[in-house]
Amino acid sequence: MTAARSPVASVLVVDDEPVIRANVAEYLHLEGFAVHSAASGEAALGLVGRNRYDVILCDVNLPGIDGIEVLERVARLSPETFVLLITAYATVESAVDAFHKGAHDYLMKPILLREVDRKIRRLIAQRDLNRENQWLRRELHREAAAGGMVVGCTPAVRQVVAMARKVAPTDATVLITGESGTGKELLARDIHRAAQEAKPTDGRFVAVNCAAIPADHLEAHLFGQKAAAFSTTDADAPGVFTAAGAGTVFLDEVGELPLPTQAKLLRVIEGKEVTPVGAAEPEHVAVRIVAATNTDLPAAVAAGRFREDLFYRLNVVVLRLPPLRDRREDIPELVEYFVAKHGRAMGKRVAGVSREAMPLLQVAAWKGNVRELENAIQRAVILGDGPLLTPADLPPDLAPAADDPSAVEPLDDAVKRFEKRHIERLLRLSPDKKEAARRLDIGLSSLYRKIEQYGIGST
Structure with missing residues (x-):
């Protein structure tokens, strides 16, 4: 059994099933959290009115006031509190709906206690840090300076x-x-x-x-x-x-x-x-x-x-x-923006997309344009578990544009083509090569080798 630690956060567990409520509360207490519990939405809201909670775990199906109404009221009573909804049936659609209503994450029944602990600690870490990665801050600052949300450099x-x-x-x-x-x-x-x-x-x-x-x-x-x-x-x-x-x-x-x-x-x-x-x-x-x-x-x-x-x-x-198919060079910047937007909204620290996923996004048809791209990234952020979104997180029906030469080129060639464009775009935005290498998460010497390999800046 894990030794108790000093309380790091206050958690409210809301579930009408006594066994689940007791087990989750006891586990979190032993993990060092300050824990209260409630068997109904009404009781939970009464506690929220008297106490400050960092995180609330709330079952969707409650007698009387259900979990969705608890979520909406907590958003008004205590907007700084994170809410994790507990559901017996989790689908992408129900998860998206929960996030749209203000939930920061969700859990499926049967509840895995380690998963509860992991998700709570991730949210608490975000609260304690209260900042994003450096590239996210620059994107948000550039958005404010530009006056809004039209993203692109073409x-x-x-x-x-x-x-x-x-x-x-x-x-x-x-x-x-x-x-x-x-x-x-x-x-x-x-x-x-x-x-x-x-x-x-x-x-x-x-x-x-x-x-x-x-x-x-x-x-x-x-x-x-x-x-x-x-x-x-x-x-x-x-x-x-x-x-x-x-x-x-x-x-x-x-x-x-x-x-x-x-x-x-x-x-x-x-x-x-x-x-x-x-x-x-x-x-x-x-x-x-x-x-x-x-x-x-x-x-x-x-x-x-x-x-x-x-x-x-x-x-x-x-x-x-212009349609997105005519401004494909903007896709990496749009992807970064949407990852930051939805990661922040969902309380997830997602650094970006993987080297394998970005080429797939760049060659997709995107008949629904930027809106379709945003929906795909929102879905990937919801489903993704690691720091980078992978091809497995993307919509399965993501089809390449029929007239795009990269639709039939080998993956390695597509990756190299994307890498060249991405480095060129990054150097246009930030000529400082040390900063560019940091954003690319590679060494400075590696960046210089890629610049020479792709002939960047030589024409």
């Missing part, structure tokens, strides 16, 4: 980011084009954030998916509705153009708006006014509009499905986000 992405920075402080209407999943809403949020930094207001960012709102509710949602038009309430309902104040309304899939709604949107752009449903007079708005589409608007204009005058009003500044 010329096309740099051009889009530069144009976005120029237009952000103005009142100009912006149209963002690109395939689904390329990051149009993220770019719109960046523009709003930069605009607020230039001219601070209390304006909000409000996103609207024009294709997802039923036609009979669309105009009330956009422009508002007067109480007289309701039969069940005596309060006015402001639309998004009013609710955003002096902020930004992001109209995604703007090409899906019905023609009558397009005419009213034109009035918002031209006259800065809206007429709520049921109102006799228009109302002034101060909002800025950023629209987005993944369709060919000029073709829609020619077909009579989109107003030509509205198109030209939206087409003042056009930002075109």
Whole structure:
């Protein structure tokens, strides 16, 4: 039996099964933790209200208040507390759902006590260190300096980011084009954030998916509705153009708006006014509009499905986000960013992806673009156990692009091709070779040999 050590953290065990609750609590006590236990969600929340816990182990299936509700309430009562959900049926989908709801990790029944100890200590180590690896801090700092989350160093992405920075402080209407999943809403949020930094207001960012709102509710949602038009309430309902104040309304899939709604949107752009449903007079708005589409608007204009005058009003500044297949050099940086993002969210210290996994990510088809890549990395972070994500952690249906020469080249060649590109990109970002060698986790002499081997910097 392990000798008791001085308490290193406080843990609350919540399970309605007395044997499981007692066994886990006794084991953690002997491992040196300060342990409390509760048989129900109600009892657990009472303890959380009176005590500070570093970690809570909570069964999902509890009588009364279940584990998910406990998780959500703990997030409000004690946001610094880590929550590990215990479930009898663990799937990738249930794990993703748990993480989305705020869980930091999960455990499967039957519970392995050593696994409990390992996961708790990993979270406590993160709490004690309260810092990430050096490359993670630089990525986060660069994100803040760039104003948001558009990641990439290819010329096309740099051009889009530069144009976005120029237009952000103005009142100009912006149209963002690109395939689904390329990051149009993220770019719109960046523009709003930069605009607020230039001219601070209390304006909000409000996103609207024009294709997802039923036609009979669309105009009330956009422009508002007067109480007289309701039969069940005596309060006015402001639309998004009013609710955003002096902020930004992001109209995604703007090409899906019905023609009558397009005419009213034109009035918002031209006259800065809206007429709520049921109102006799228009109302002034101060909002800025950023629209987005993944369709060919000029073709829609020619077909009579989109107003030509509205198109030209939206087409003042056009930002075109390229598909991921056209910016494959950005994949390593995007992977690093998403590993850092989801590792931090899930309380996992993941250093990156393995030498074998990165080439697979670089040659995949990515028909869903950056969104699909992020989903693949989030899944890998959830499933991965080691410091590096491996091919086994990646989606099994990750197919290479049919027209990519690397789809049929030997793995060793793909690895070398990736390694050359990765070193070139790293040296562009950090010309200091000592720093580059540290980030690559290789010796300085090894870096010089690879530079000579690949002819980096010789052309």
